[in-house]
Amino acid sequence: MAVQDYLRQRFFPHMWCPGCGHGTVLNSLLRAVEELGLDKNNIVMTSGIGCSARISGYVDFHSLHTLHGRALAFATGVKMSKPELTLLVPMGDGDALAIGGNHFIHAARRNIDITAIVMNNRIYGMTGGQFSPLSGCGIKATTAPYTTIDNNFDVVELATAAGATFVARTTTYHAKEATSLLKKAILHKGFSVVEILSQCPTHFGRKNKEGDAAQMMENYKNITAPVGSKALEENPALWGRGIFVERERPEYCTEYGKIVELAMKGAAK
Amino acid sequence: MERTTKFVQGNEACVEGALYAGVNFYAGYPITPSTEIAEALSGRLPEIGGKFIQMEDEIASMCAIIGASLTGHKVLTATSGPGFSLKQEAIGYACMAEIPCVIANVQRGGPSTGNPTHVGQGDINQARWGTHGDHAIIALTASNHQDVFAMTVEAFNMAETYRTPVVLLFDEVVGHMREKLVIPAPGEVEIVDRLRTSVPKGVDYRPYLPREDGRLPMSDFGDKHRYNVTGLYHDMWGFPSANPKIVNELLRHLVDKIENNVDSITRYKEYFLDDAQYILISYGSSARSAIHMAKNRREKNEKIGVLELQSIWPFPSELVREKCANAKAVVVVEMNMGQVLAQVKAAVDEPNKVFLANRIDGKLITPTDIKGLLRVIQGRGI
Numbered sequence: 001m002a003v004q005d006y007l008r009q010r011f012f013p014h015m016w017c018p019g020c021g022h023g024t025v026l027n028s029l030l031r032a033v034e035e036l037g038l039d040k041n042n043i044v045m046t047s048g049i050g051c052s053a054r055i056s057g058y059v060d061f062h063s064l065h066t067l068h069g070r071a072l073a074f075a076t077g078v079k080m081s082k083p084e085l086t087l088l089v090p091m092g093d094g095d096a097l098a099i100g101g102n103h104f105i106h107a108a109r110r111n112i113d114i115t116a117i118v119m120n121n122r123i124y125g126m127t128g129g130q131f132s133p134l135s136g137c138g139i140k141a142t143t144a145p146y147t148t149i150d151n152n153f154d155v156v157e158l159a160t161a162a163g164a165t166f167v168a169r170t171t172t173y174h175a176k177e178a179t180s181l182l183k184k185a186i187l188h189k190g191f192s193v194v195e196i197l198s199q200c201p202t203h204f205g206r207k208n209k210e211g212d213a214a215q216m217m218e219n220y221k222n223i224t225a226p227v228g229s230k231a232l233e234e235n236p237a238l239w240g241r242g243i244f245v246e247r248e249r250p251e252y253c254t255e256y257g258k259i260v261e262l263a264m265k266g267a268a269k
Numbered sequence: 270m271e272r273t274t275k276f277v278q279g280n281e282a283c284v285e286g287a288l289y290a291g292v293n294f295y296a297g298y299p300i301t302p303s304t305e306i307a308e309a310l311s312g313r314l315p316e317i318g319g320k321f322i323q324m325e326d327e328i329a330s331m332c333a334i335i336g337a338s339l340t341g342h343k344v345l346t347a348t349s350g351p352g353f354s355l356k357q358e359a360i361g362y363a364c365m366a367e368i369p370c371v372i373a374n375v376q377r378g379g380p381s382t383g384n385p386t387h388v389g390q391g392d393i394n395q396a397r398w399g400t401h402g403d404h405a406i407i408a409l410t411a412s413n414h415q416d417v418f419a420m421t422v423e424a425f426n427m428a429e430t431y432r433t434p435v436v437l438l439f440d441e442v443v444g445h446m447r448e449k450l451v452i453p454a455p456g457e458v459e460i461v462d463r464l465r466t467s468v469p470k471g472v473d474y475r476p477y478l479p480r481e482d483g484r485l486p487m488s489d490f491g492d493k494h495r496y497n498v499t500g501l502y503h504d505m506w507g508f509p510s511a512n513p514k515i516v517n518e519l520l521r522h523l524v525d526k527i528e529n530n531v532d533s534i535t536r537y538k539e540y541f542l543d544d545a546q547y548i549l550i551s552y553g554s555s556a557r558s559a560i561h562m563a564k565n566r567r568e569k570n571e572k573i574g575v576l577e578l579q580s581i582w583p584f585p586s587e588l589v590r591e592k593c594a595n596a597k598a599v600v601v602v603e604m605n606m607g608q609v610l611a612q613v614k615a616a617v618d619e620p621n622k623v624f625l626a627n628r629i630d631g632k633l634i635t636p637t638d639i640k641g642l643l644r645v646i647q648g649r650g651i
Contacts, residue, residue, distance in 0.1 A: 008497075011508055044490050046336070057497055057508060062490040064339065065499035065509075066332065067362055073329035077336025077344075078490060080322050081294050085340070085491050106325035256320065263315035 006030045006040055008060050015054055017125075019213025021172035021198030025090070025119050026055050028178035028196075036183055038086060045088045046075040048100060051126045051200075052092035052119040061088070069100030072107045075114050083253035086186065087114040093134035094124050097153050101133070108162035111190045112252040116164075117182070118155050118193065121200035129203030140207040155195040156244050165190035167245035171197040171220035174241065181243065190251050197224075197239075273452045279443040280305035280347075282414040282450045283373055284313065286421025287345050289452065290460055292371075293319035294342040296333035298326055298352060301385040302441040303375035306347035327352035331359035331372070338368050339498065341463065341489035343425055347373040350383060353392055353399065360434050361400030362500045364523060366507075367477070367485060369428035369463070371421075373437040375444040376553075378631045387631030388441040390553055393608035396436045397582050403520055405527035407534055408436040408582040412556040414450045417443060419458070420536070420579060426461035427534060431526055432485050438581060440604070442554035442633050463487055466494065475505040477519075483526055528583050535588055536579035541567055545574030547643060548593055549626075550613055551602035552578040555634050559602045562636035562643075573643075581609065586616035598646045599623045602639055 007030070016022050033043065043061040047053035049068035056063040062085075066074045071089050079087045096104050096118045107114060123141060124130040131141035136152035159167045166188040168181040178196055185192035199205060199216035210216050225231040227242035277285070283306055287295075295314055297307040307323070314321045320337070324330040327348055334344035348356060353374045363370050378384035379391045392399075396408040407427050411417040417439060424435040466486035468474040470493035479485050488494040497507040502519055504510040527534070540560055542548065551559040556577045563573045576592050578585065593599045593613075599622060601610040607625045614620035626642045628634040641651045 008508075041493070041495065042491065057499070060495055062339075062495050063497045064336065064490075065497065065501070066335075067358055067500060070328065070332045070359065073324065073332035074336040076322070076324070076329070077294070077296060077333030077338075078340055079336075080296075080320050080333070081337035081342045082340040082491050102325050103329055106329070256315075256322075260315040260318055260320075263312070264318060267316035 001034060003030050003034050006033060006060055007058055011057055014058055016051060017202045019199065019201040020051065021121065021200070021213070021217070022052055022055065022119055024172040024175050025117065025178065025196050025198055026058065028175050029088070029090070029117065029182055030059070031179045032182035032186060035179065036186060038186070042084070043086045043088060044075070044078050045090070046071045046078065047090055048092070048095040050092040050095050050124070052090055052095060055090045069095055069098070070103065071095065072100060072103040072114065072116065076107060076112055079112055079114055080253060080256070083113070083257070088117070088186070089114055090117040090119055093118065093120045093122060093132045097155070097158070098133045105158070105162040108159055108164040108191050108193070110252040111163060111165055111249050113189055113191070115182070115185045115192045115194070118195045119198045120155065120195055121198045121204055123200050123204040125200045125203050129207060155193065156240070159193040160245050163191070163249070164193045164245065165247050165249050166192035166243070168193070168243045169195040169239065170241050171217070171224060172199060173217040173220040177241065184243065188246070190249060270454045272454050275450045275452065276447060277414060277450050278305055278445055278447055279414050279417050279439060280375065280445070281309055282417040283347070283421050283437065283439065284309040285450065285452050286418040287371070287425065288313060288317070289418070289458065290422045290425035291343045291462070292345050292425065293317070294334060294337040294344045295320070295346065296322045296324050296330040296337070297346050297348070298324055298330050300327070300349045300352045302377055302444050303347040303349050303373060305444070306373060310345070327355035328359060331356040334370050335359060335363050335368050338370050339490045341492070345371045345373065347375065349375050349377045349385070350379040350392060351381070353395060357399040361402060361404065363434040364400065364404040364406065365500050366498050367432040368434070369432055370434045371424045371428055371437065372434060373439060376438060376440040384631045386441070388554060388604060388633055389629070389631070390440055390555065390604040391608070392438065393581060393605060396438055403524060405524045406436060406582050407431065407433060407527060407580070408438050409536060409580050410438040410552045411579060412443060412553055412577060414448050416579065418450060418452065422458055422460070423536065426459070429461045429463050430484070431530070432487070433527065438553065440553045465489070468494065470494070476507050477503065478505040479522065531583040531585060531587070534580055534583060535585040537585065537588060538577040538579065539592070540575040540577070542574035542576060542592060544572055546572040546597045547574070548596040548599045549573065549575045549602050549639065550578065550589065550599060550609070551575065552581065552609065555602045555604055558634050558636050559639060562639045565636065578609070584612045584616070586612070589613055589616040590618065593617045597622070600626050600639065600643060600646070602626045602634060604628050604634055
């Protein structure tokens with residue numbers, strides 16, 4: 001199946017700004033789904049609110065565009081009730097880790113088989129450029145005219161500590177790497193987190209003088225290095241890219257299946 | 270299969286009703302005085318191949334049942350005041366996206382934490398207007414365990430019929446009190462199952478296109494039709510739209526599908542109303558005191574009757590107006606500052622003859638409390 005067959009073309013053009021990284025994330029994701037040969041009838045995408053969340057409208061999967069921060073809670077209900085479905089949950093940084101932070105850590109703790117994609121542009125784009133919990137210190141935003149004093153979460157560390165069994169990071173500059181990581185994340189049985197740095201030239205870039213979309217993507221190349229590389233070892237200021245965690249732990253729906261089996265045996269007695 | 274008789278808590282009667290109606294997914298968060306519903310279903314659901322999940326918070330519980338409803342499950346969550354507040358945004362989502370679900374609110378004292386272990390009926394208006402924006406909602410209630418069972422079944426039936434969230438407004442007294450429950454034999458009470466689309470695979474399915482009878486056939490996530498579900502204003506495919514004509518029609522549909530069916534949704538009981546000069550209107554555990562008091566006074570030949578409301582929203586205004594037309598006075602008996610009172614006053618021809626008998630101190634209103642007020646109204650002194 002061609003990549004465009006995974007899109008609802010009648011709902012285009014999309015609403016993202018010129019230069020937004022989210023289209024690249026969509027591209028990488030669809031290529032991952034295509035390369036895995038997944039049946040789109042078995043895929044449910046749930047999303048929250050924000051620029052990132054609009055991705056669910058454009059894909060020809062079962063799509064659930066929900067409330068700000070709650071995409072993983074809805075996804076948990078879908079997955080738990082019908083575990084044979086593949087759940088893809090793209091989220092923005094505010095969606096995933098501010099208002100939705102509780103659902104994020106608990107989905108990771110349960111190790112429920114859902115693929116969470118954190119599209120990290122370090123800003124609230126749709127509401128016009130306010131800082132997010134992933135902005136970090138010293139950032140200019142419409143709600144931080146004197147720069148931010150808020151520390152940022154590290155998505156990889158947080159997901160790892162909360163119990164996610166697959167954790168990876170890449171950027172929109174590394175679109176092919178993103179496809180490869182997303183494929184692994186989707187195949188992984190358990191809660192997978194893929195953080196993808198995704199540029200917002202309209203708000204983050206403009207306020208913080210990071211240039212246009214191409215310059216911001218170029219910057220992703222310069223500030224990251226592959227996990228295990230000499231460059232990363234020598235320069236801790238760089239952001240690691242690649243797979244940080246890949247471990248086996250009992251998956252939630254599988255474990256609940258055992259509870260059902262046990263309970264049904266007991267009830268039959 | 271035969272009827273079974275049990276001696277149970279009201280919360281357990283709710284569980285039995287939900288199981289009878291076909292519940293197969295529950296998500297919840299512990300909160301007094303509703304927790305027994307979650308506890309019972311954590312054991313019962315897996316026995317029938319259903320699913321139970323304890324979520325990280327009240328909001329997540331509401332979201333999870335909506336997600337599970339979309340895969341074709343009959344879903345329930347239970348909570349009380351503070352949890353009901355937290356669920357409101359997602360309840361509005363279920364209204365907007367027209368997703369069947371049932372929310373049991375076992376009411377306690379409020380506002381805020383109030384008193385978790387004592388009774389209240391202060392969430393009547395929250396059930397109607399807790400979530401933002403224009404919408405309609407169905408809310409049912411009950412005063413005894415047989416009716417808790419019956420109304421729980423009705424709640425699931427109405428959720429499927431109207432594609433809407435339905436709120437069960439129980440209260441702490443009914444929830445925790447123990448009494449007899451007779452569970453009907455399978456097939457004895459009608460169960461409404463989900464109406465699924467007959468549109469074949471590959472043919473354009475429009476999830477928000479009502480049939481001639483107003484119902485909207487659904488398609489399960491994972492089944493043959495892929496469509497979009499959103500809390501944004503949307504067209505008949507479920508895709509976001511700001512087209513004024515579409516928005517206008519959508520909002521009117523959301524309200525009309527319920528408000529225009531008030532006669533089909535209305536549930537009530539009446540006691541000694543035929544020649545009643547004084548009418549008590551009540552619901553939930555308060556109705557038990559009202560009925561008790563009316564029975565006692567009837568023995569003394571006082572013409573007192575009771576109208577027990579079992580559906581609160583949409584409010585049965587026409588029913589209340591008709592029943593109260595010939596009454597000398599109407600007394601609304603409830604455990605709040607007059608939330609149903611306001612509806613009754615708006616419904617009747619002579620609002621100045623409507624009075625409130627209430628308690629808001631965490632104690633169940635007693636027949637004596639009601640009698641005192643009635644004597645004052647009758648000009649007989651306390």
